[in-house]
């Protein structure tokens with residue numbers, strides 16, 4: 342399988358926990374975006390990009406520095422997927438909006454987006470939801486934590502097919 346890097350930005354640890362589970366299942370390399378170097382981006386064929394959402398639909402803090410750096414690295418030919426945590430009852434109109442922001446920033450850079458995810462079972466909406474699919478995997482630890490492990494298992498299984 343291609344070499345996979347998981348990048349996460351996480352303020353209270355929720356997205357970090359999801360990133361660690363995904364990393365363990367896929368045998369990937371794990372990077373916190375607050376300390377990841379550009380070589381971590383360029384050195385992998387598959388990038389799984391994770392962020393929580395703060396404010397009203399804003400990137401997790403560490404992503405404010407990392408996203409401009411990510412945009413400057415040559416991404417052409419890479420497969421990318423998005424994941425993140427959010428709270429769809431507290432923030433129903435900006436649910437996991439950070440995924441939409443990151444997706445929109447890099448989708449035109451020659452990447453292949455994998456890991457799109459059906460919206461069944463979610464009530465939240467926002468720019469991460471396009472044509473009935475989320476651009477990546479939303480995890481809601483505030484309201485649906487009982488579904489987290491099954492969602493991660495199914496998503497990583499889907500990724501294995503899309504990466505192969």
Ligand SMILES: Cc1cc2nc3c(=O)[nH]c(=O)nc-3n(C[C@H](O)[C@H](O)[C@H](O)COP(=O)(O)O)c2cc1C
Pocket residue numbers: 350351352353354355356357392393394395396397398399401426427428429432435436437438482483
């Ligand atoms: C002040 C505040 C603003 C938030 N804004 C949003 C939001 O706009 N959309 C969303 O889906 N979740 C929002 N959340 C929920 C967080 O994204 C959620 O708790 C997340 O799991 C935190 O992940 P982290 O610990 O990895 O940073 C917000 C939470 C707080 C406390």
